[in-house]
Amino acid sequence: MTAHDQHDAVDLIRAKRDGGTLTGEQISWLIRAYTDGTVADEQMSALAMAVLLRGMSRAEISQWTGAMIASGERMDFSGLRAADGTRRLTADKHSTGGVGDKITLPLAPLVASFGVPVPQLSGRGLGHTGGTLDKLESIPGWRAHLTNEEINDQLDQVGAVICAAGSGLAPADKKLYALRDVTGTVESIPLIASSIMSKKIAEGTDALVLDVKTGAGAFMKTRDDAQELARTMVALGTDAGVRTTALITRMDTPLGLTAGNAVEVEESVEVLAGGGPADVVELTLALAREMLLSAGVDADPAEHLFNGRAMDSWKQMIRAQGGDPESPLPQAKHSHTVTASESGVLARLDAYSVGVAAWRLGAGRARKEDPVQAAAGVRMHAKPGQRVTAGQPLLTLTTDDEPRIARAEAALEGAWEITGTADQPEPLVTARITAADL
C-alpha cells in the first residue's frame, strides 16, 4: 500500500461534514494527496466547505498548517550574523489587507535601520486592496524577483528586502487558495489563518507581527472575527516557534491620503522623511515597536524617521533591487477632481468604495495576469473628522485611461457623508494580542 492509498477522501469529507475531528495523519495525507492531484478539486471543495461550516480545532489547524508548509521549501536565515558573531533575529509583518495600506514600504527600512533584518516576502494585489509589489514597481528599474541567494545577501548587507514570494513556499496553499476563491470558501477563519501562517512560517522569520484589519474595508467585518483570526494566527506562530504578536486595527476608511501605486510610494517617502499623514505614521511606529521588541531591540523607532536613518535604509533597499529612489514617479495622463457638495464635517469616507475606485482607475487587477497602471489611484484631500467647505476638492482620481473615471465615480456613489458635527473617529489600533493572551 502506498502512502496515497491510506485514506479515502470521501471518508474525510463525511467526517468533517458531520462535525468530526480529523487526525494529524489524515490531514497530512489529504494535503499531500491534494497537492499531487490524487484528491480531486471537487473533493477538496467539499472538504473546504465542511471546514467553513464546522470549523477546526486548534490541533487540526496546526496540523493543516504544518502539512501546507511541508508541501514546499522552507527558507532559513539563521546564518545572518552580527559583527560579534551573534545571530541576528529577523522580523516580518503581515497585514490582512486594507485600502491605502502602504505600511510595509516605510516599515521594512525603518526596522532594518535598527539592525534587525526584515525579509518581507510580498504579493500582488487582487481585488480592492493593492499589492505591495505593484506599488514598488512604479519606481523606475525596481525588480521584484530575487533568488534566495540574493535575498540572503541583501538581508545581510542592507537589512531590508521587499520582494516576490517564490512559488516554492507552501505550494499546497497556492492550489487551495485558488480553489477557495471560486468555491465561496475564502471566509473561513481556520483556512485563512493556516493559509497566511503556512507562508510566513515557511519564509523562516524569527519574529512576526500581524496587522489584522477590521471594519467595512477589511476581510473581517467584525471585531470578534478579527480577534478570533488574530488569536488563531498568534497560536499557530507560537506553536511553530515564531515570536508572534498581532495588532487589531481599524479599516473603515483608507489609511493615509492615497490609494494606488505611485501615489502610495510618494506618501511612504513622506513618512520616511519625518512627515506624512498621522495615521500612517502611527501605524508604522506601532508595528515597528512590536517588531523591534520581538527581535530583542529596545528603541524608539520614531527617532529614525526624523534623523534620516530610515530614509537611508529605504534608498539602499530600492537601489539594491535596481530601482532609482531619486527618479520622478510616473504621472497619470488624466485626472478628475471630486468636490464637496456642502460644508460641514467629513463624517465618513468608506474604505471599500475608495479601494474599488482605485482598482477601476487601473491601480488594481481583476485577474492575476492583468497589468496595473503605476500612476492610477485616488488622492484624498480630507480625512474623517476634518471640516470641509462646499466646493473644496475632496478626492482626485488619476488614470491613463479616461473612460475609467466615470466607472470610478460610480464606485464612489454614497462613499462619504458630510454632517454638521461628527464623533471623532475610533482609535486606529484597537487591541494587541500576544502568546500570553491565548
Ligand code: URA
Ligand atoms: N490571504 C491569504 O494569504 N490567504 C487567505 O486565505 C486569505 C488572505
